[in-house]
Amino acid sequence: MQKRTVFFVSDQTGVTAETMGHSLLTQFEGAPYQSVSLPFIKTVAQAEEAVSRIDAAARDSALRPIVFATLVDDQVRAHMQRANALFLDFFAAFLGPMEAELGMPSAHASGRAHGMVDLVAYKARINATNFALANDDGSGNRDYAAADVVLVGVSRSGKTPTCLYLALQYSVLAANYPLTEDELDSAELPEVLRPFRAKLFGLTINPERLQQIRHERRPNSRYASPQQVQFELRAALAMFARAGVPYLDTTECSIEEIASRILNRQRIERRVRL
Amino acid sequence: MQKRTVFFVSDQTGVTAETMGHSLLTQFEGAPYQSVSLPFIKTVAQAEEAVSRIDAAARDSALRPIVFATLVDDQVRAHMQRANALFLDFFAAFLGPMEAELGMPSAHASGRAHGMVDLVAYKARINATNFALANDDGSGNRDYAAADVVLVGVSRSGKTPTCLYLALQYSVLAANYPLTEDELDSAELPEVLRPFRAKLFGLTINPERLQQIRHERRPNSRYASPQQVQFELRAALAMFARAGVPYLDTTECSIEEIASRILNRQRIERRVRL
Numbered sequence: 354m355q356k357r358t359v360f361f362v363s364d365q366t367g368v369t370a371e372t373m374g375h376s377l378l379t380q381f382e383g384a385p386y387q388s389v390s391l392p393f394i395k396t397v398a399q400a401e402e403a404v405s406r407i408d409a410a411a412r413d414s415a416l417r418p419i420v421f422a423t424l425v426d427d428q429v430r431a432h433m434q435r436a437n438a439l440f441l442d443f444f445a446a447f448l449g450p451m452e453a454e455l456g457m458p459s460a461h462a463s464g465r466a467h468g469m470v471d472l473v474a475y476k477a478r479i480n481a482t483n484f485a486l487a488n489d490d491g492s493g494n495r496d497y498a499a500a501d502v503v504l505v506g507v508s509r510s511g512k513t514p515t516c517l518y519l520a521l522q523y524s525v526l527a528a529n530y531p532l533t534e535d536e537l538d539s540a541e542l543p544e545v546l547r548p549f550r551a552k553l554f555g556l557t558i559n560p561e562r563l564q565q566i567r568h569e570r571r572p573n574s575r576y577a578s579p580q581q582v583q584f585e586l587r588a589a590l591a592m593f594a595r596a597g598v599p600y601l602d603t604t605e606c607s608i609e610e611i612a613s614r615i616l617n618r619q620r621i622e623r624r625v626r627l
Numbered sequence: 628m629q630k631r632t633v634f635f636v637s638d639q640t641g642v643t644a645e646t647m648g649h650s651l652l653t654q655f656e657g658a659p660y661q662s663v664s665l666p667f668i669k670t671v672a673q674a675e676e677a678v679s680r681i682d683a684a685a686r687d688s689a690l691r692p693i694v695f696a697t698l699v700d701d702q703v704r705a706h707m708q709r710a711n712a713l714f715l716d717f718f719a720a721f722l723g724p725m726e727a728e729l730g731m732p733s734a735h736a737s738g739r740a741h742g743m744v745d746l747v748a749y750k751a752r753i754n755a756t757n758f759a760l761a762n763d764d765g766s767g768n769r770d771y772a773a774a775d776v777v778l779v780g781v782s783r784s785g786k787t788p789t790c791l792y793l794a795l796q797y798s799v800l801a802a803n804y805p806l807t808e809d810e811l812d813s814a815e816l817p818e819v820l821r822p823f824r825a826k827l828f829g830l831t832i833n834p835e836r837l838q839q840i841r842h843e844r845r846p847n848s849r850y851a852s853p854q855q856v857q858f859e860l861r862a863a864l865a866m867f868a869r870a871g872v873p874y875l876d877t878t879e880c881s882i883e884e885i886a887s888r889i890l891n892r893q894r895i896e897r898r899v900r901l
Contacts (some may be wrong), residue, residue, distance in 0.1 A: 366887035369650040376643040380733035439728040459654035613640035
């Protein structure tokens with residue numbers, strides 16, 4: 354089946370165009386595509402080069418390319434529109450209604466999103482990332498007093514990637530605590546966690562999936578055995594129930610979804626960067 | 628100055644609505660706002676609850692709220708539109724032209740973006756995150772043969788957050804190598820890096836900024852002194868030049884921008900998750 358080429362064109366990093374474009378494309382599952390990102394298109398000359406690439410893709414395929422764009426400069430955008438493609442510019446579509454509502458013209462300045470506009474926000478993000486790394490698993494730090502949330506769960510239930518995502522995406526201070534076998538045996542909340550009960554959030558996962566993940570890490574180990582995995586997950590759930598710790602089954606969840614559900618449940622403010 | 632309330636409403640995590648909405652809002656700097664995320668709005672009942680919250684915000688302020696939405700269900704969206712707000716739905720605006728171009732109806736199914744649709748993509752992302760952690764700074768692993776890119780730079784030049792972002796956002800295998808004082812003295816590319824020259828990418832940063840960052844970490848240390856910082860940055864630049872390692876000054880860059888420029892320069896495919 355022939356693939357369509359999808360371009361993400363931006364005067365900045367392309368993150369917004371990619372996020373938005375991929376979201377839309379997920380609504381068309383039967384339409385295979387390959388994607389090309391063309392970030393940092395800030396001048397008419399760069400736009401013309403991008404148009405050449407898009408037109409070349411159009412010539413090579415029976416399927417016209419789709420261009421998802423976030424371009425704030427009217428001139429650059431006008432040039433891009435000459436490409437032989439379905440051209441969807443997110444800014445062009447929404448800046449008009451926003452100007453009318455806000456009663457002011459838009460800046461028409463590129464590089465504001467995902468640029469380092471705000472040093473305070475930037476530092477919060479780096480601090481959160483460092484916090485997640487320092488308070489990860491067995492890494493020594495247990496600064497739960499400073500944490501916004503402390504993820505609790507058995508090994509490989511998704512704690513670390515979730516903490517890093519919460520830090521990078523939302524500047525949230527997320528620590529994580531891996532439950533040891535002794536702690537799981539006792540079914541009591543570990544002592545170090547007790548003063549922070551309101552910050553705790555449990556992660557659980559389907560036993561077959563966890564077995565598979567652990568098996569890839571340590572093939573044929575006790576750690577990856579069905580018995581061990583089932584014991585750990587059951588004991589963790591019992592602990593969450595007993596201590597009243599909210600939890601989420603991560604089996605069918607992306608990291609975005611786990612993060613979003615945690616923030617929602619714990620009523621943590623999303624410190625989204627600009 | 629009165630702040631407007633901006634809502635991000637989604638039937639899924641809200642990441643797309645937040646990314647797009649914040650990008651648009653950066654074009655209106657003089658308009659202060661507070662943001663509220665309302666993710667996982669999947670039913671008419673949930674939509675009605677969201678409308679109540681938006682209407683309450685409208686009553687509390689002279690400024691009408693703005694709603695950035697990504698809702699695929701027509702009924703849910705129709706209910707949301709009753710809110711007293713400027714309602715901008717990203718899917719509503721673009722699904723029509725895409726349906727026409729692709730010659731197929733959209734799925735109208737929520738939860739496709741940032742859900743765990745594709746287990747292969749999900750694993751690639753987790754593997755990349757584990758790879759970044761295992762190959763970070765002094766953490767032992769130096770699996771540069773498997774890496775897509777190896778970031779090189781002095782301590783606190785932005786290597787670690789960039790590697791983690793590359794992993795989480797693009798499933799790119801990014802390692803990083805901190806230059807030691809001995810290595811900087813010699814100005815020779817460290818031996819362990821030489822076989823991987825094509826994968827190397829240098830990060831540099833403004834000396835004042837680096838001093839400040841290091842000072843916050845270890846106040847009044849030699850590590851944070853102007854002399855030390857200047858020596859290290861000069862020596863690193865000399866090394867990059869001599870070995871022909873491309874590099875980027877991260878001083879004015881967000882993590883998104885650093886990541887995007889690296890992928891662009893190194894021609895690394897963006898394995899964007901769905």
